[in-house]
Amino acid sequence: MLTRTVLHITDPHLLAQPGQILHGWRVHDAFETVLSTALAATPEADALVLGGDLVDDASVAGYRWLNTRLTHIAIPVLAVAGNHEAPDIMQRELSCAVVHGQIELNEWRLLGLNSHVAGSAAGQLGKTQLAALSQTLAADSRPTVLFVHHPGWSIGSPWQDAIGLHDRDALAGIIAKAPNVRALACGHAHQAQSVTLANEATGTLTASTMRQFAPGANSFAEAPEHAPGYRVLKLNNDATVSSIHHRVEAARCAYVGPEAS
Numbered sequence: 210m211l212t213r214t215v216l217h218i219t220d221p222h223l224l225a226q227p228g229q230i231l232h233g234w235r236v237h238d239a240f241e242t243v244l245s246t247a248l249a250a251t252p253e254a255d256a257l258v259l260g261g262d263l264v265d266d267a268s269v270a271g272y273r274w275l276n277t278r279l280t281h282i283a284i285p286v287l288a289v290a291g292n293h294e295a296p297d298i299m300q301r302e303l304s305c306a307v308v309h310g311q312i313e314l315n316e317w318r319l320l321g322l323n324s325h326v327a328g329s330a331a332g333q334l335g336k337t338q339l340a341a342l343s344q345t346l347a348a349d350s351r352p353t354v355l356f357v358h359h360p361g362w363s364i365g366s367p368w369q370d371a372i373g374l375h376d377r378d379a380l381a382g383i384i385a386k387a388p389n390v391r392a393l394a395c396g397h398a399h400q401a402q403s404v405t406l407a408n409e410a411t412g413t414l415t416a417s418t419m420r421q422f423a424p425g426a427n428s429f430a431e432a433p434e435h436a437p438g439y440r441v442l443k444l445n446n447d448a449t450v451s452s453i454h455h456r457v458e459a460a461r462c463a464y465v466g467p468e469a470s
């Protein structure tokens with residue numbers, strides 16, 4: 210089995226027009242800096258996964274800008290929806306990505322799930338999607354990496370856990386029964402974290418490409434000491450998944466200050 214490499218980039222919170230500012234960030238510039246840095250630093254990448262909260266204002270123009278950017282990427286792209294998202298528009302406009310589907314990398318399989326709940330910051334996969342996931346995992350024993358926007362475990366930050374994945378315990382139960390799930394990679398939390406899940410599977414959070422939140426915070430707190438980032442997942446030939454989280458200091462240039470937000 211060959212080693213495979215997957216880039217995880219998440220929470221760009223793009224807007225309708227390039228140059229628009231959200232929470233003090235020129236979000237298109239921040240995303241572009243992280244994306245181009247990750248691609249240049251990882252020429253061996255076999256796939257790119259966009260982890261949700263792709264377009265903050267759910268605009269058609271935002272998704273079209275992103276899709277145009279994806280036309281310049283030579284590797285397959287998988288995308289999942291976040292809470293700030295319009296999944297229907299996303300599905301329609303991101304023709305250059307697989308949305309909530311599957312990418313096969315030889316012996317490995319990447320699966321993207323949809324945790325978007327209309328009108329809610331928290332997420333949920335729901336009984337139907339969870340049942341389908343159980344079947345998919347049981348029907349094919351290939352090592353698999355799951356991608357969900359909302360973290361699939363309690364991350365130790367009460368305000369974040371309150372808007373996390375409502376049915377994370379059900380997902381954890383499925384992962385415990387499916388030793389072929391080797392990793393679960395999430396966004397939403399705007400911070401980096403790595404944990405060990407059932408069957409020694411790897412659980413990861415990846416930083417946003419714009420503002421960062423403070424790990425462990427009881428209530429909302431930004432962490433300006435942390436630069437935007439991305440994660441490289443290595444799908445190893447022994448069916449383990451290891452990963453390295455990278456910060457992109459250059460992306461700080463896209464921060465223009467709170468007065469401008």
Ligand SMILES: [Zn+2]
Nearest residue numbers: 220262397417
């Ligand atoms: Zn976000």
